Amino acid sequence: MPRISHWIVRRLSHLDGILLTLVLVLLGISLAVVASASGQSPARISGHLINIGLALGVMVVMANVPPHLLSRVGPPLFFAGVVLLIGVALFGEVRNGARRWLNLGFVAFQPSELLKLALPLMLAWYFQRNEAVLRAKHFLVGGALLLLPFLLILRQPDLGTAMMIGASGFYLLFFAGLPWKVILGGATLGAASLPVVWGLMHDYQQRRVLTLLDPTSDPLGAGYHTIQSTIALGSGGLFGKGWMQGTQSQLDFIPERTTDFIFAVFGEEFGYVGAILLVVLYLAVVARGLVIAARAPTLFGRLMAATLSLNLFTYAFVNMGMVSGILPVVGVPLPLMSYGGTALITLLLGIGILMSVATHRQLMTR
Amino acid sequence: MNLATPLKNLDRELARFHRRLKVGAAFVALLAIALLARAYYLQIVQHEHYIQRAESNRISRVPTTPNRGLILDRNGRILAENYSAYTLELTRAQTENLEATLAEVGKLIEITPGQLRRFRRLLAESHEFETVPLKSRLTDEEVAVLAANRYRLPGVEVKARLFRNYQAGPGMAHVLGFIGRINDGDLKRLREDGREQNYKGSAYIGKTGLEQSYETLLHGRTGFDQMETDASGRAVRMLSRIPPVPGRDLRLHLDVELQAVAEHAFGDYLGGLVALDPRTGGVLALVSKPGFDPNLFVDGIDPETWKLLNESPERPMVNRVLRGIYPPGSTIKPFMALAGLELGLRKPADTIVDPGFYSLPNSRHQFRDWKRGGHGVVDLRRSISQSCDVYYYRLAVDMGIDRMHDYLAQFGLGEKTGIDLDGESSGLLPSRDWKQRRFKQPWYPGETVIAGIGQGYLLTTPLQLATAAAILANGGERVEPRLVQAVRDPRAHTWQPLPGGVRGQMAIAPANLAVVRQGMMDVMRPGGTAARSAAGAPYTIAGKTGTAQVVGIKQGARYEASRLSRQYRDHALFIAYAPAENPTIVVAVMVENGGHGGSTAAPIARAVFDYYLTGKRPGELKLEVESAAD
Numbered sequence: 001m002p003r004i005s006h007w008i009v010r011r012l013s014h015l016d017g018i019l020l021t022l023v024l025v026l027l028g029i030s031l032a033v034v035a036s037a038s039g040q041s042p043a044r045i046s047g048h049l050i051n052i053g054l055a056l057g058v059m060v061v062m063a064n065v066p067p068h069l070l071s072r073v074g075p076p077l078f079f080a081g082v083v084l085l086i087g088v089a090l091f092g093e094v095r096n097g098a099r100r101w102l103n104l105g106f107v108a109f110q111p112s113e114l115l116k117l118a119l120p121l122m123l124a125w126y127f128q129r130n131e132a133v134l135r136a137k138h139f140l141v142g143g144a145l146l147l148l149p150f151l152l153i154l155r156q157p158d159l160g161t162a163m164m165i166g167a168s169g170f171y172l173l174f175f176a177g178l179p180w181k182v183i184l185g186g187a188t189l190g191a192a193s194l195p196v197v198w199g200l201m202h203d204y205q206q207r208r209v210l211t212l213l214d215p216t217s218d219p220l221g222a223g224y225h226t227i228q229s230t231i232a233l234g235s236g237g238l239f240g241k242g243w244m245q246g247t248q249s250q251l252d253f254i255p256e257r258t259t260d261f262i263f264a265v266f267g268e269e270f271g272y273v274g275a276i277l278l279v280v281l282y283l284a285v286v287a288r289g290l291v292i293a294a295r296a297p298t299l300f301g302r303l304m305a306a307t308l309s310l311n312l313f314t315y316a317f318v319n320m321g322m323v324s325g326i327l328p329v330v331g332v333p334l335p336l337m338s339y340g341g342t343a344l345i346t347l348l349l350g351i352g353i354l355m356s357v358a359t360h361r362q363l364m365t366r
Numbered sequence: 367m368n369l370a371t372p373l374k375n376l377d378r379e380l381a382r383f384h385r386r387l388k389v390g391a392a393f394v395a396l397l398a399i400a401l402l403a404r405a406y407y408l409q410i411v412q413h414e415h416y417i418q419r420a421e422s423n424r425i426s427r428v429p430t431t432p433n434r435g436l437i438l439d440r441n442g443r444i445l446a447e448n449y450s451a452y453t454l455e456l457t458r459a460q461t462e463n464l465e466a467t468l469a470e471v472g473k474l475i476e477i478t479p480g481q482l483r484r485f486r487r488l489l490a491e492s493h494e495f496e497t498v499p500l501k502s503r504l505t506d507e508e509v510a511v512l513a514a515n516r517y518r519l520p521g522v523e524v525k526a527r528l529f530r531n532y533q534a535g536p537g538m539a540h541v542l543g544f545i546g547r548i549n550d551g552d553l554k555r556l557r558e559d560g561r562e563q564n565y566k567g568s569a570y571i572g573k574t575g576l577e578q579s580y581e582t583l584l585h586g587r588t589g590f591d592q593m594e595t596d597a598s599g600r601a602v603r604m605l606s607r608i609p610p611v612p613g614r615d616l617r618l619h620l621d622v623e624l625q626a627v628a629e630h631a632f633g634d635y636l637g638g639l640v641a642l643d644p645r646t647g648g649v650l651a652l653v654s655k656p657g658f659d660p661n662l663f664v665d666g667i668d669p670e671t672w673k674l675l676n677e678s679p680e681r682p683m684v685n686r687v688l689r690g691i692y693p694p695g696s697t698i699k700p701f702m703a704l705a706g707l708e709l710g711l712r713k714p715a716d717t718i719v720d721p722g723f724y725s726l727p728n729s730r731h732q733f734r735d736w737k738r739g740g741h742g743v744v745d746l747r748r749s750i751s752q753s754c755d756v757y758y759y760r761l762a763v764d765m766g767i768d769r770m771h772d773y774l775a776q777f778g779l780g781e782k783t784g785i786d787l788d789g790e791s792s793g794l795l796p797s798r799d800w801k802q803r804r805f806k807q808p809w810y811p812g813e814t815v816i817a818g819i820g821q822g823y824l825l826t827t828p829l830q831l832a833t834a835a836a837i838l839a840n841g842g843e844r845v846e847p848r849l850v851q852a853v854r855d856p857r858a859h860t861w862q863p864l865p866g867g868v869r870g871q872m873a874i875a876p877a878n879l880a881v882v883r884q885g886m887m888d889v890m891r892p893g894g895t896a897a898r899s900a901a902g903a904p905y906t907i908a909g910k911t912g913t914a915q916v917v918g919i920k921q922g923a924r925y926e927a928s929r930l931s932r933q934y935r936d937h938a939l940f941i942a943y944a945p946a947e948n949p950t951i952v953v954a955v956m957v958e959n960g961g962h963g964g965s966t967a968a969p970i971a972r973a974v975f976d977y978y979l980t981g982k983r984p985g986e987l988k989l990e991v992e993s994a995a996d
Binding site for chain 2 (some may be wrong): 230235238252271276314345361
């Protein structure tokens with residue numbers, strides 16, 4: 001028996017106390033908000049609890065995987081993902097006008113989800129291999145590795161996911177030392193090509209952007225989500241209407257209020273004070289992640305920790321920006337808050353990697 | 367390869383990484399600030415705006431329509447009431463195929479062609495999402511059949527509604543008017559008056575008659591239930607309730623039995639009659655024949671019936687008492703006589719010799735008296751009782767048209783009486799100015815002559831004649847006619863009297879008025895033009911007959927009623943009050959194509975007086991109007 005408890009203590013010793021506390025507080029809030037948003041639906045609450053349990057389990061497992069082992073998973077995972085994306089392009093299932101799903105017979109899934117982790121892993125592995133001899137060609141290869149899945153996802157089409165995956169790849173290149181000249185040059189080029197991009201965008205994508213600029217132009221269609229979520233947020237005021245007291249939330253005015261639009265429920269019931277608290281919690285997670293990155297002994301660890309931290313905040317920003325009406329409506333859940341197993345597991349997997357980086361101090365072996 | 371280079375690179379790369387971490391942190395901070403700034407704008411700056419939008423999202427106001435007020439006669443008999451019944455209604459937007467649905471409904475219950483026509487007309491006037499009644503007053507069996515088949519008839523509904531019923535019949539139609547469905551024109555008017563809110567949920571509005579003029583009181587105030595509703599519009603709970611205030615009940619001066627007596631007295635004749643209480647102006651009876659069934663209009667009239675009513679040569683939709691304008695003929699004479707006395711142009715004992723005609727100085731044109739050969743020696747009283755034309759030709763010429771205009775204007779001729787019904791005509795009281803303005807022509811002396819006997823440009827409504835006669839009867843008080851004497855809040859059960867309108871007191875020398883009134887009493891005595899109509903009355907009557915020409919008579923020709931087809935015969939006029947010493951009722955009668963006032967119009971007035979003053983009613987007349995439980 002002592003051996004088993006010793007084993008458990010060793011496994012748990014790989015958890016990072018600060019991150020764990022922050023994650024648990026966020027998940028606690030999430031549980032309360034999901035309970036309110038679902039109208040205290042027992043099925044939703046228990047489902048959410050199961051998801052949280054599973055995700056925390058995944059986190060503990062990942063925290064115990066040493067970074068050098070993890071880095072080896074990068075290339076096969078990445079290429080598998082790309083192959084699957086090509087498979088989607090050739091044989092994928094069309095849902096809602098986009099070819100995003102791959103039906104493997106027993107399960108249908110979106111390979112683009114896989115790339116959210118596989119791309120940073122692949123790039124971090126690549127830069128780790130070329131540590132200390134980094135030159136322009138490595139960034140060119142890195143850029144090519146980024147563009148391959150990005151373009152494949154973009155033409156599904158799934159602009160939201162493509163942007164998120166593109167962002168994670170970019171963060172990694174950025175932390176790996178992508179020259180400022182390239183960054184600024186690329187930004188300028190991007191801005192200049194905006195009209196061309198607009199022309200290449202699909203109708204529904206253009207409509208989303210237009211709706212963002214003026215939600216009232218389509219109050220019952222695409223604008224409805226944004227209108228109702230901004231009303232929910234705005235009517236929350238400084239302190240909010242109180243838990244389970246949000247009229248927009250409780251009377252079904254907010255669509256998808258346990259998942260993508262959960263921030264509207266939260267903002268309505270807990271107000272501006274609640275919003276500040278939530279943003280501060282996310283900032284604390286990011287801060288802890290960056291500290292872990294700064295202290296990480298290997299380049300792989302540094303790059304992964306920094307990228308995952310920024311990635312998490314990007315997801316939070318895109319979701320809250322969409323709910324509060326400053327970004328177009330894209331299907332991005334709010335990290336650690338939205339109901340939904342896949343997203344939660346992917347996120348805590350990332351947190352687990354952060355913890356692994358934090359607690360595995362030995363240098364990587366080549 | 368020098369080992370120092372990678373190591374140096376390693377240090378450089380680590381330092382760069384740490385710099386980049388700071389940039390990353392700054393980037394995240396920037397995003398966080400952007401988010402919080404946006405949240406600040408929404409939740410603090412715009413909070414009031416959004417809280418209102420959230421409230422209007424969640425709260426819906428459901429109107430509750432007030433019950434419309436009843437209309438009762440002076441004795442509490444119900445003239446207009448409400449009853450609830452089931453109607454079959456269709457919403458075009460919800461039917462898959464309107465024609466198929468109609469055919470299907472037609473198989474289940476009987477739909478008459480008239481109902482179908484009416485439905486199509488209403489459909490054409492309404493919006494796609496409005497419900498339009500197809501058949502009202504469904505029987506219990508019809509309701510059951512429709513309810514059983516509702517599932518296969520989308521857009522078809524059976525609704526319980528309050529209906530207006532006018533049980534007093536066509537005779538009261540011109541007084542009560544009717545309500546009808548609110549149309550675009552009504553809606554526009556309501557919006558302009560700011561009354562639109564009060565008609566949320568109301569389907570009907572008063573269109574004519576009392577229903578129109580007392581619409582505000584009859585309608586009441588719409589109540590509102592504040593309901594909390596979810597996004598799909600389902601009511602979750604009631605938040606607050608403003609109950610509706612029911613419409614006021616109206617109690618009329620009018621006696622529905624007197625009305626029936628008067629209508630009956632017309633026999634086959636068409637025309638108008640109005641009876642007033644000269645002390646208050648209260649309208650005791652108001653008959654315009656023919657009438658129509660106001661119930662036809664409540665749910666929208668079908669186009670064919672409407673065409674029939676509207677294009678009938680008898681013009682049943684025109685209220686003759688208010689809108690029928692006729693030359694007053696000889697009924698103007700008592701007023702002319704009073705003018706002559708008051709203006710000092712005549713003394714009661716002044717006489718003329720009537721040769722049967724009158725000519726203006728230096729003119730060969732003869733203005734004839736209605737009596738060939740004339741009336742001989744005539745003083746003022748005789749001029750009234752005999753209706754001597756030549757007396758008034760001369761008086762008019764002595765007076766001049768402008769003084770005539772000014773004096774008669776005091777009796778309210780040429781202006782609206784102010785009765786509490788819409789649409790009355792103001793008639794026409796001519797003057798030199800008026801003619802100049804209207805025709806750009808000077809006034810001719812001959813026009814003054816005929817104005818003296820109520821012919822020419824002068825036009826009056828029966829109501830104006832009655833109001834003017836009331837002034838003679840009550841000693842100079844200018845009362846406004848009123849139909850409604852009191853209103854009642856049905857919850858309070860107490861009647862509040864509505865004060866009648868008074869337009870001031872005419873200063874008339876009592877002696878002058880007495881002479882004119884004597885003349886009018888002489889009319890009803892042996893030798894007077896309406897003596898027969900007063901025979902055997904246990905009270906005294908004062909009156910004046912008149913004839914309004916329908917066709918002009920050529921110079922030198924004679925008017926022979928027997929030779930003219932009925933529609934070209936003169937209209938018979940009669941004004942009277944009784945009891946002559948202390949009048950309690952004034953009547954003005956106009957009988958279309960009735961010929962002489964004395965022979966057709968006066969007997970009608972007599973019947974009204976008999977009933978009002980002695981309770982006598984024609985044996986064959988039955989009344990079936992139920993009394994309201996007070």
